[in-house]
Amino acid sequence: MTKIAFEIHDMTVAYYRRPVLWDIDLTVPEGKLVGIVGPNGAGKTTLIKAALGLVSLASGKVEIYGKSYAEQRRLVGYVPQRESVDWDFPVTVRDVVLMGTYGRLGWFRRPGRAERQIAERCLEQVDIHSLANRQIRQLSGGQQQRVFLARALAQQAQLYFLDEPFAGVDAATEGAIIELLHTLRSGGKTVLVVHHDLQTVREYFDYVILLNMRLIACGDIESTFTNENLHKTYGGRLTLLDEAAEAMRKQEPL
Amino acid sequence: MDGLSLSEKVMIGTALLGGMSGVVGSFAVLRGRSLVGDMLAHAALPGVCLAFLLMGTRNLLGLSLGALASGLVAIAAVTVIVRWTRTKEDAAIGIVLSTFFGAGVVLLSVIQKPSVGGNKAGLNLYLFGEPANMLTGDLFLLAGVAVVVLLTVAMLFKEFQLVCFDTDFAQSQGWPTLGLDLAMMAALAVVTVVGLPIVGVILMAAMIILPAATARFWTNRLHILLLLAGALGVAAGLLGSHLGRNFPAGASIVLTATALFVVSLLFAPQRGVVARVVAEWRLRRRISREHLLRSLYELGEPRLPLVAELRVEQLRTYRYWKPKLLERLLQWAVAGELVKVAENQVQLTPLGLRRAAELTRTHRLWETYLMQQANIAADHVDRDADETEHLLPAAVLLELEQQLEEAGRLPRAIADVPQSPHELEPPPPKPKRKKPQS
Numbered sequence: 087m088t089k090i091a092f093e094i095h096d097m098t099v100a101y102y103r104r105p106v107l108w109d110i111d112l113t114v115p116e117g118k119l120v121g122i123v124g125p126n127g128a129g130k131t132t133l134i135k136a137a138l139g140l141v142s143l144a145s146g147k148v149e150i151y152g153k154s155y156a157e158q159r160r161l162v163g164y165v166p167q168r169e170s171v172d173w174d175f176p177v178t179v180r181d182v183v184l185m186g187t188y189g190r191l192g193w194f195r196r197p198g199r200a201e202r203q204i205a206e207r208c209l210e211q212v213d214i215h216s217l218a219n220r221q222i223r224q225l226s227g228g229q230q231q232r233v234f235l236a237r238a239l240a241q242q243a244q245l246y247f248l249d250e251p252f253a254g255v256d257a258a259t260e261g262a263i264i265e266l267l268h269t270l271r272s273g274g275k276t277v278l279v280v281h282h283d284l285q286t287v288r289e290y291f292d293y294v295i296l297l298n299m300r301l302i303a304c305g306d307i308e309s310t311f312t313n314e315n316l317h318k319t320y321g322g323r324l325t326l327l328d329e330a331a332e333a334m335r336k337q338e339p340l
Numbered sequence: 341m342d343g344l345s346l347s348e349k350v351m352i353g354t355a356l357l358g359g360m361s362g363v364v365g366s367f368a369v370l371r372g373r374s375l376v377g378d379m380l381a382h383a384a385l386p387g388v389c390l391a392f393l394l395m396g397t398r399n400l401l402g403l404s405l406g407a408l409a410s411g412l413v414a415i416a417a418v419t420v421i422v423r424w425t426r427t428k429e430d431a432a433i434g435i436v437l438s439t440f441f442g443a444g445v446v447l448l449s450v451i452q453k454p455s456v457g458g459n460k461a462g463l464n465l466y467l468f469g470e471p472a473n474m475l476t477g478d479l480f481l482l483a484g485v486a487v488v489v490l491l492t493v494a495m496l497f498k499e500f501q502l503v504c505f506d507t508d509f510a511q512s513q514g515w516p517t518l519g520l521d522l523a524m525m526a527a528l529a530v531v532t533v534v535g536l537p538i539v540g541v542i543l544m545a546a547m548i549i550l551p552a553a554t555a556r557f558w559t560n561r562l563h564i565l566l567l568l569a570g571a572l573g574v575a576a577g578l579l580g581s582h583l584g585r586n587f588p589a590g591a592s593i594v595l596t597a598t599a600l601f602v603v604s605l606l607f608a609p610q611r612g613v614v615a616r617v618v619a620e621w622r623l624r625r626r627i628s629r630e631h632l633l634r635s636l637y638e639l640g641e642p643r644l645p646l647v648a649e650l651r652v653e654q655l656r657t658y659r660y661w662k663p664k665l666l667e668r669l670l671q672w673a674v675a676g677e678l679v680k681v682a683e684n685q686v687q688l689t690p691l692g693l694r695r696a697a698e699l700t701r702t703h704r705l706w707e708t709y710l711m712q713q714a715n716i717a718a719d720h721v722d723r724d725a726d727e728t729e730h731l732l733p734a735a736v737l738l739e740l741e742q743q744l745e746e747a748g749r750l751p752r753a754i755a756d757v758p759q760s761p762h763e764l765e766p767p768p769p770k771p772k773r774k775k776p777q778s
Binding site for chain 2: 135138139140156159162164166170171172175176177178181182185188189191193194195196197221237241
């Protein structure tokens with residue numbers, strides 16, 4: 087039996103007393119590429135932030151490999167949304183990637199040779215090695231996303247949370263990210279990705295969490311990413327066009 | 341240290357203050373908290389007055405502790421207002437700042453009444469600052485604070501950098517972001533408070549913000565920024581107190597810091613205004629020169645291998661030129677022996693033809709790429725191509741060409757474009773303009 091990498095029990099999250107996520111209950115087995123899918127305001131980012139302890143839970147608990155996040159945070163890598171930081175900040179690409187190693191370094195210690203080697207490897211893995219000394223403002227959107235990915239890789243985690251890594255990136259970067267996800271999966275890692283584009287869910291992921299303030303469904307893509315579940319997730323917002331595209335896709339052999 | 345003259349003491353004191361406010365201010369500015377320093381300074385006034393009323397003397401340490409206490413109350417007030425109401429942080433800072441300052445001014449007027457005892461001379465100098473009142477003991481206090489603050493920053497550099505850049509990520513790694521934030525804020529508060537008697541309540545914010553903002557023009561690395569901001573603060577303190585001997589010291593220090601800022605704003609490489617304007621002007625000049633050569637090539641293309649003589653009017657109708665631009669461009673091209681101009685007739689020289697052909701090749705390569713890779717509608721391509729081809733580095737162009745060639749999509753016309761002026765006589769095979777979609 088495969089291990090459970092990530093588990094949420096009866097979790098409710100509220101901002102200013104308005105619940106954003108209600109009674110979420112789900113488990114994700116190790117080694118899956120998981121798409122977190124749902125309409126705007128469905129609480130996808132909140133789900134990730136709650137898992138990482140960045141927002142406080144109104145009730146319930148989150149477990150990473152059977153223990154609380156605080157005990158297991160070394161096992162977790164995080165890619166926040168690209169807009170969440172000031173890209174004019176005076177750091178180079180290499181500086182940002184090195185930040186991934188800070189968690190392991192602990193108080194007061196500076197990154198040494200071992201950390202630098204990790205950073206170099208991660209830079210190579212996302213193919214931005216030649217940009218290592220650039221200030222981060224001088225990069226394109228796709229390159230900035232790769233910097234964040236390299237930083238998460240430098241965390242050397244088992245479980246990764248990626249918040250909209252495909253937003254505003256070029257086709258080449260999208261392909262590179264997908265390739266990276268596959269590499270991670272074959273290394274036994276588990277990756278959860280907030281994803282917007284319904285058309286590519288089936289192609290990119292093998293497990294899916296459908297979310298709209300409540301958990302609609304969670305499971306293997308084949309059994310879970312169904313028209314019926316999508317309808318429940320998006321309600322009237324799933325347009326006819328999307329439905330048609332989805333129907334066509336279903337007829338195609340995968 | 342008693343052997344020091346007053347002016348030496350003033351210079352050492354202002355230099356110490358400038359150095360540490362530069363370093364601590366850098367974090368505040370990067371964290372988007374520039375105004376917190378301002379608020380702390382203003383909010384310190386009632387604390388200073390209350391401490392004086394309690395102690396009855398003008399002891400710097402005692403007054404500083406009072407200032408620190410009321411500064412912390414102010415920070416707490418802002419936090420509570422932002423947390424529990426819908427007021428935004430900048431508004432909350434404005435409210436707290438003016439309220440505390442108002443209270444301070446009222447207390448100051450109470451102290452000035454003859455019924456209140458104690459040596460109150462110089463207390464109102466907290467408003468504008470007066471380093472000439474500095475005692476040797478004050479200098480020790482400044483030096484002590486500087487050592488503690490700078491050591492803290494040196495030890496927690498990595499942690500402060502992470503929290504300033506990406507708080508959520510820091511928290512996900514388990515750093516106590518709130519505590520680190522408070523540590524940065526505390527350092528800012530301490531520096532502000534010891535700076536008050538020197539530059540005054542009103543100008544202290546400038547000491548916090550200016551060195552950091554100035555240093556940002558010169559570097560893209562945080563540790564260099566900190567060192568530079570510290571150095572700029574020291575320089576402002578020394579120069580300001582020296583140059584402004586006959587003026588209020590606080591004002592002359594701040595004005596010196598402003599002068600350094602303006603110089604950097606104008607003349608810093610890359611980020612400076614002058615450098616940016618020059619770079620933009622150069623780019624525009626290059627683009628219009630390339631447009632001239634490409635227009636000449638394209639107009640003459642149907643008649644290649646003969647190098648056509650074109651009327652200037654033809655060029656004018658082929659493309660829009662700003663008034664006088666075409667004349668200037670032609671002058672440049674003649675000087676570079678790229679064209680010959682005689683009686684309103686323009687003709688490319690062999691050298692000009694080669695350059696023009698290269699440019700056209702680059703342009704079409706890029707056009708092709710955009711159309712086939714980026715799914716841009718064919719009739720929109722030309723404008724986009726014009727804007728971007730000039731920005732592409734040579735390596736990318738080479739790669740592009742290879743990609744297209746490997747896929748068998750490098751248009752024949754491009755491959756045929758002449759490479760060397762020597763092959764022009766006898767002229768090369770006739771290149772054909774072939775749009776990829778046709």
